[in-house]
Amino acid sequence: MRPTVAVIGAGSWGTTLASRCARHGSTTIWGLEDEVIEEINERRSNSRYLKGFELPTALRATRSMEEATRQAEVIVMAVPSPYFRAVLQQAAPFVRRSIPIVSVAKGLEPESLLRMTEVIAELLPDNPRAVLSGPNLAREIVAGYAAGAVVACRDAAVAEALQGLFKSGLYRVYTTHDVVGVEVAAALKNVVAIAAGMADGVGVGDNTRALVITRGLAELTRLGVAMGGEARTFAGLAGLGDLLATCMSPLSRNRHVGEQLGRGRKLEDIVAEMHMVAEGVHTCGLALELAKRHGVEMPIAREIHRVVHGEITALQAYRGLVRRPPGAET
Amino acid sequence: MRPTVAVIGAGSWGTTLASRCARHGSTTIWGLEDEVIEEINERRSNSRYLKGFELPTALRATRSMEEATRQAEVIVMAVPSPYFRAVLQQAAPFVRRSIPIVSVAKGLEPESLLRMTEVIAELLPDNPRAVLSGPNLAREIVAGYAAGAVVACRDAAVAEALQGLFKSGLYRVYTTHDVVGVEVAAALKNVVAIAAGMADGVGVGDNTRALVITRGLAELTRLGVAMGGEARTFAGLAGLGDLLATCMSPLSRNRHVGEQLGRGRKLEDIVAEMHMVAEGVHTCGLALELAKRHGVEMPIAREIHRVVHGEITALQAYRGLVRRPPGAET
Numbered sequence: 001m002r003p004t005v006a007v008i009g010a011g012s013w014g015t016t017l018a019s020r021c022a023r024h025g026s027t028t029i030w031g032l033e034d035e036v037i038e039e040i041n042e043r044r045s046n047s048r049y050l051k052g053f054e055l056p057t058a059l060r061a062t063r064s065m066e067e068a069t070r071q072a073e074v075i076v077m078a079v080p081s082p083y084f085r086a087v088l089q090q091a092a093p094f095v096r097r098s099i100p101i102v103s104v105a106k107g108l109e110p111e112s113l114l115r116m117t118e119v120i121a122e123l124l125p126d127n128p129r130a131v132l133s134g135p136n137l138a139r140e141i142v143a144g145y146a147a148g149a150v151v152a153c154r155d156a157a158v159a160e161a162l163q164g165l166f167k168s169g170l171y172r173v174y175t176t177h178d179v180v181g182v183e184v185a186a187a188l189k190n191v192v193a194i195a196a197g198m199a200d201g202v203g204v205g206d207n208t209r210a211l212v213i214t215r216g217l218a219e220l221t222r223l224g225v226a227m228g229g230e231a232r233t234f235a236g237l238a239g240l241g242d243l244l245a246t247c248m249s250p251l252s253r254n255r256h257v258g259e260q261l262g263r264g265r266k267l268e269d270i271v272a273e274m275h276m277v278a279e280g281v282h283t284c285g286l287a288l289e290l291a292k293r294h295g296v297e298m299p300i301a302r303e304i305h306r307v308v309h310g311e312i313t314a315l316q317a318y319r320g321l322v323r324r325p326p327g328a329e330t
Numbered sequence: 331m332r333p334t335v336a337v338i339g340a341g342s343w344g345t346t347l348a349s350r351c352a353r354h355g356s357t358t359i360w361g362l363e364d365e366v367i368e369e370i371n372e373r374r375s376n377s378r379y380l381k382g383f384e385l386p387t388a389l390r391a392t393r394s395m396e397e398a399t400r401q402a403e404v405i406v407m408a409v410p411s412p413y414f415r416a417v418l419q420q421a422a423p424f425v426r427r428s429i430p431i432v433s434v435a436k437g438l439e440p441e442s443l444l445r446m447t448e449v450i451a452e453l454l455p456d457n458p459r460a461v462l463s464g465p466n467l468a469r470e471i472v473a474g475y476a477a478g479a480v481v482a483c484r485d486a487a488v489a490e491a492l493q494g495l496f497k498s499g500l501y502r503v504y505t506t507h508d509v510v511g512v513e514v515a516a517a518l519k520n521v522v523a524i525a526a527g528m529a530d531g532v533g534v535g536d537n538t539r540a541l542v543i544t545r546g547l548a549e550l551t552r553l554g555v556a557m558g559g560e561a562r563t564f565a566g567l568a569g570l571g572d573l574l575a576t577c578m579s580p581l582s583r584n585r586h587v588g589e590q591l592g593r594g595r596k597l598e599d600i601v602a603e604m605h606m607v608a609e610g611v612h613t614c615g616l617a618l619e620l621a622k623r624h625g626v627e628m629p630i631a632r633e634i635h636r637v638v639h640g641e642i643t644a645l646q647a648y649r650g651l652v653r654r655p656p657g658a659e660t
Contacts, residue, residue: 135537135540135541137535137536140535140536141537143535145534145537145538146534146538146541146648147535148537148541148544150659163656167656169652170652172541172652174657174658176658176659176660204476205467205470205473205475206467206470206578206579207465207466207467207475207478207575208470208475208476209574209575209578210567210571210572210574210575210578211464211476211477211571213570213571213574214465214478214566214571215478215567217570218565218566221565231561231562233659234565235544235547235551235562235564236544236548236660237540237541237545237659240543240544240547240570241540241541241543241544242540244540244543244544245539245540248536248539248540248578251536318476322499322500322502326478326493326497326502326504327505328506329505329506329563330506330566
């Protein structure tokens with residue numbers, strides 16, 4: 001018995017997850033753009049967001065939120081974090097009270113700095129909330145490469161049900177109860193990705209790069225623990241795993257921004273030629289705001305933030321970091 | 331007040347550490363090879379192990395163990411793990427009971443599988459024992475790049491004294507009491523380095539490589555915790571940090587071996603053209619032996635071991651790994 005699934009959001013990751021769910025049970029994908037919805041229904045493809053892949057015939061697409069969600073037994077929210085609340089508000093009137101809402105968005109709500117499951121809790125307080133996260137470049141998963149992720153839910157039975165829904169032989173889904181840790185790690189790891197890219201751009205050695213990534217992850221972990229997460233989640237797939245894929249992938253936008261900053265270029269010039277957003281640029285500010293609220297020191301995030309805002313060069317940031325006396329490791 | 335230091339071992343890392351200590355206090359380096367000792371004393375260089383760098387004039391070199399150690403207030407053991415016991419046995423009669431012995435060797439004693447501080451404890455049970463480890467490619471440190479390390483000692487006061495001895499503005503030394511964790515992480519991380527190299531060689535995607543490194547580190551952590559270490563040490567400089575430098579450095583021998591195995595080549599052919607040892611090849615066997623003793627599952631180490639020994643191909647190993655059902659992440 002497979003649940004009826006509604007995937008909200010027809011971008012590359014939403015389309016990937018919807019395709020997987022549609023192989024086993026009734027699945028509907030909701031999107032805003034008429035031409036994307038029509039193409040999925042009529043030509044079994046989504047050339048705007050997932051070019052070159054055939055989608056399963058069982059997958060239905062719709063622009064009607066009511067049609068997508070009324071029968072759903074699981075809702076997957078594949079909407080970018082800035083639009084998460086507005087879209088979920090549209091869905092809320094149709095959603096049954098008992099079904100799990102799974103966030104696959106990486107990021108915090110602007111201004112409020114709420115995690116996505118906190119937004120779900122505000123709008124649908126009775127529904128179980130979960131998160132799916134990990135090193136999951138959508139194109140690689142559609143292409144059939146092995147990958148792993150964690151599904152986090154406070155209710156272990158719901159976590160296991162969702163594990164069964166998403167996992168396959170090549171897509172390894174582990175369970176955890178640490179919702180906070182997974183969301184914070186996913187939302188903030190791009191700060192470290194920019195720092196790692198910057199190390200490449202400045203041309204520091206392998207020792208230094210390893211130092212910056214390790215200590216960067218350590219300071220994210222400190223913040224995550226202060227926010228109620230668990231340290232080991234940051235050493236797992238949602239933290240270290242996602243960070244590694246980002247730091248090693250030549251396709252990573254955040255790593256690229258860091259590298260270009262490291263070479264001494266200005267943020268506005270880098271962003272202008274990218275035609276895409278590198279979320280880590282904003283994440284530095286969010287991380288520092290959270291660090292302040294929770295009384296946590298984040299020297300690496302602070303220096304990166306100053307470089308991003310043109311206050312100092314990447315080289316000066318590196319010099320600044322080594323002026324702090326080291327103490328105990330943890 | 332800087333202590334009088336004896337560095338035992340005149341390889342690249344011993345010479346690097348001795349040079350640093352000699353800038354601040356009386357330091358003697360001990361080595362076996364006449365021409366290396368003479369060159370250090372007469373020409374302030376060690377062209378065999380650290381070509382192209384000038385050593386401080388204050389550094390004295392000797393072949394006499396008695397001369398090196400009799401006045402020492404700290405002894406740094408920079409000897410490869412297979413020779414560690416024999417060399418320390420030579421030193422033992424001259425070593426004062428109260429002075430710290432610092433191991434900088436990465437590896438376990440063959441056959442006994444003892445950690446280096448356990449070897450020290452057998453030979454010099456009254457001396458405080460410590461370990462220094464981290465992502466420390468010697469040439470980068472001599473060249474003045476920033477790097478970090480941890481010094482581990484059960485006695486916090488000794489750890490802090492050693493931190494003061496080794497650290498500089500660009501070489502960041504953190505303290506920890508987790509001696510076991512640091513030694514196990516340092517000794518076994520090359521298993522994961524080979525796995526990461528193999529991922530490159532097979533041509534799996536960035537998701538898969540991130541998955542293998544993260545889960546590989548998780549299984550090392552499980553073993554380390556079973557042996558009495560702490561999980562967070564494995565997420566620190568001696569674990570993750572050292573692993574990252576190894577996985578990212580094009581110079582890493584273990585990564586190279588993994589990559590060539592991933593391309594389907596045979597171990598003997600790879601090793602024959604390297605003229606150097608890649609310790610990770612032996613480490614797989616050690617890790618599995620320890621896993622057996624401590625009742626820990628290590629599926630990644632097991633598959634890597636089978637590839638190294640030609641029982642299966644790297645591609646088969648990857649397929650084998652994804653056949654295991656995933657459970658809870660930790």
